[in-house]
Amino acid sequence: AQSVTQLDSQVPVFEEAPVELRCNYSSSVSVYLFWYVQYPNQGLQLLLKYLSGSTLVKGINGFEAEFNKSQTSFHLRKPSVHISDTAEYFCAVRRSRGGSNYKLTFGKGTLLTVNP
Amino acid sequence: ETGVTQSPTHLIKTRGQQVTLRCSSQSGHNTVSWYQQALGQGPQFIFQYYREEENGRGNFPPRFSGLQFPNYSSELNVNALELDDSALYLCASSLALQGASNIQYFGAGTRLSVL
Numbered sequence: 252a253q254s255v256t257q258l259d260s261q262v263p264v265f266e267e268a269p270v271e272l273r274c275n276y277s278s279s280v281s282v283y284l285f286w287y288v289q290y291p292n293q294g295l296q297l298l299l300k301y302l303s304g305s306t307l308v309k310g311i312n313g314f315e316a317e318f319n320k321s322q323t324s325f326h327l328r329k330p331s332v333h334i335s336d337t338a339e340y341f342c343a344v345r346r347s348r349g350g351s352n353y354k355l356t357f358g359k360g361t362l363l364t365v366n367p
Numbered sequence: 368e369t370g371v372t373q374s375p376t377h378l379i380k381t382r383g384q385q386v387t388l389r390c391s392s393q394s395g396h397n398t399v400s401w402y403q404q405a406l407g408q409g410p411q412f413i414f415q416y417y418r419e420e421e422n423g424r425g426n427f428p429p430r431f432s433g434l435q436f437p438n439y440s441s442e443l444n445v446n447a448l449e450l451d452d453s454a455l456y457l458c459a460s461s462l463a464l465q466g467a468s469n470i471q472y473f474g475a476g477t478r479l480s481v482l
Binding site: 354359 | 371373398400402407408409410411412415417422423425457459463468469470471472473474475476
């Protein structure tokens with residue numbers, strides 16, 4: 252089975268500051284990794300994904316994440332945040348093949364609050 | 368916007384009642400997954416449908432059931448509602464192909480309140 256730990260439940264930052272949202276995962280098999288964003292009263296929007304290849308992946312809205320297999324981490328970063336980035340961010344993992352590779356396992360989320 | 372639509376957006380039921388939630392997949396997608404997101408939590412996998420059959424199930428009781436139709440739209444049915452069923456229910460569609468990444472795209476969800 253896979254599990255995801257998002258190390259910070261809330262991250263407050265000031266506008267134009269850099270931010271890092273931390274995610275660690277556990278799995279005995281190879282996985283795909285995802286970050287989704289949820290704005291208030293909305294569904295989940297895919298920010299970025301790691302499937303294979305380069306460990307640094309870029310997503311929408313200026314976000315990027317780095318896959319670190321040895322540390323089983325997939326931290327999300329943005330060099331300069333905007334007020335509009337205020338949202339809940341979810342890290343998710345899925346088996347890349349075989350078994351229950353149909354389901355996403357999510358962390359509990361990190362609430363990013365960008366203050367003026 | 369993903370093209371996955373869910374209805375209704377909000378629903379209020381009383382304990383013991385039954386509810387049906389609906390999901391229309393993104394064009395070209397053949398697989399639908401359902402997730403339950405309780406307040407302050409991440410989404411939890413309920414089940415997935417592929418080719419009109421249940422393809423996998425999470426840790427939810429049998430009173431949670433589903434259907435997938437030939438046009439790949441889907442329903443989630445919950446019988447004998449309990450207070451703890453109050454949550455945001457999310458539908459995600461994907462294209463299941465051998466060797467493909469099968470990325471799931473989510474709808475906006477249905478907010479269910481059980482009183």
